[in-house]
Amino acid sequence: MAAVSFRKIWWLGIKEWWSLARDPVMLLLILYTFTAGVYIAATAQPDTLSRAALAIVDEDQSQLSARLRAAFVPPQFMPPEQITLEEADARLDRGRATFVLVIPAGFQRDVLAGRPAELQLNVDATRMSQAFTGSSYVQQIALGEIAVFQQRVRLESPPPVELSVRARFNPALAPSWFGGLAEMVNNITMLSVILTGAALIREREHGTVEHLLVMPVRPLEIMLAKLWSMAAVVLLAALVALLGIVKGLLHVQIGGSVTLFLAGAALHLFAVTSLGILLATLARSMPQFGILVVLVLLPLQMLSGATTPRESIPYALRQLMLLAPTTHFVEFSQAVLFRGAGLDVVWPRFLALAAIGAALFGIALARFGAAIRQ
Structure with a gap:
């Protein structure tokens, strides 16, 4: 059996880069996913109550009711608007107030009289999130x-028990x-599957798979070329997102190396790019591949522990999700x-990703070899 030619794998990977460079839609997807997508996920949906719309019906017009009206201030609430009781239902019906x-x-009279x-x-x-927290x-x-x-x-007297809260790793409790x-980690998985699978589907639709069949290259070399080239693109994009967006723009401190x-991430990419090729061999067109990606990625991301x-x-x-690479990569x-x-803590995750990646690679290679000869 002939040895694998790393020179062929290198130049086939370069070919994948040229093909990607001529796909503006895919380039735009990569750029958005690892820049604006990460920033929006960190800032657009805060976990805490923010600028909730509150209206107050003050029928007491007392000193106590005035204190209550003045107590609701930004950033948790927008300045409350004083309305009449007849306007309350209409305000809620039209969505102009959450509370x-x-x-x-x-x-006030009843409070003072006990x-x-x-x-x-x-x-x-x-508005579930605001309704639950805001109440x-x-x-x-x-x-x-x-x-x-x-x-x-x-009251100045100290309570009998004092609870000292220490928020480790995120002292400010900032949602960003x-x-x-979390968004960056999810996007690494999504883009890896999409890029490798779309590259194979694109070659099949353009007829270049037939060209590869008459060349002195093996299915293993073709698959390895797709894996390393697309994984390199995602790794570079993840590095830009981590240092440029998360650390630079959002000012999030990176705890480790x-x-x-x-x-x-490279080990994870080995697994999920193999998954992308496997899905591409099961699909006959780009729309079918897109449906498969949605059906596979949604449970992988929702059940991985990322959110x-x-x-x-x-x-x-x-227990079933222990077979998924996303579970180990998220942890x-x-x-x-x-x-x-450090490595002394996460080495079991390294082994799990390597084992799952090897299994997915073997299955994808068998399917890929059979698919390109059909």
């Missing part, structure tokens, strides 16, 4: 202001710290980039 707080007449007093909070529950914010702020008003001064890195992360802790996933799915990336872990 409507109703302060009834005689509220009689039961009630506030009514109307919530637009279709707790409104309750805490209102009860705090009422307590201060009743006591006139804040997690969102940007960038070199170690790139080494782990939801794996402990929250049902046990059977959690590896979080350990290195978030917590500054």
Whole structure:
């Protein structure tokens, strides 16, 4: 059996780069995914309450109700608008307010007299994230202001137990710290599958596969060329996103070694680029390949632990996802980039990625060899 020619693999990979350079849509996808896509994911959907629309129906017009109106301030809430009770339902129906707080007449009098007093909070529950978080914010702020008003001064006596909270790895609890890195990790998987699979589909549609069949190259050499060339593009784009967008633009501190992360990313790319070629051999056209990518990537990313802790996933799915490269890559990336872990901590993930990559590569090579001879 003839030895693998690394010279052929090199020049076939260069051919893949030239083919990619002539595809402006794919180049635009790579550029957007690792720049604007990462930035938007980190900043456009904050995990905390931000600029929620609150309206207040103040039927009491007292000193206490004025304190309550003044307590809701940015950045959690937009300056509250005072409306009448008749306008409350219409404001919610039109989506112009997420919360409507109703302060009834005689509220301050009842509070000072020690009689039961009630506030009514109307919530637009279709805005789930703001509705859930904002209801707790409104309750805490209102009860705090009422307590201060009743006591006139804040209590200075220390509580019997003091809870000291230490937020490790992200002391400011900034959502961008997690969102940007999580998006970058997901995009590495997505682009790797799309680039390698699309390269094979494109050759089949343009008829260049027949040209390769009459050349003195083997399926292994063709597949290795596609793998290294597309993996190099994704690695370079990931490095730009990590240093330029996450660290440079978002000012997120990288906890561990960038070199170690790139080494782990290379192993992950070995697995997912093989997966991309495998999917391309199963599809007969680009639309079919796109459908397969959606069906495969969605569960891989949703169940990998990138957006939801794996402990929250049902046990059977959690065990099944140990066969997926994304599970190990997400845990590896979080350990290195978030917590500054070294090779002594993440080496089991290296072995898992290598084993899964070898299995996917073997299956993809068998399918690829059979497909190009059909």
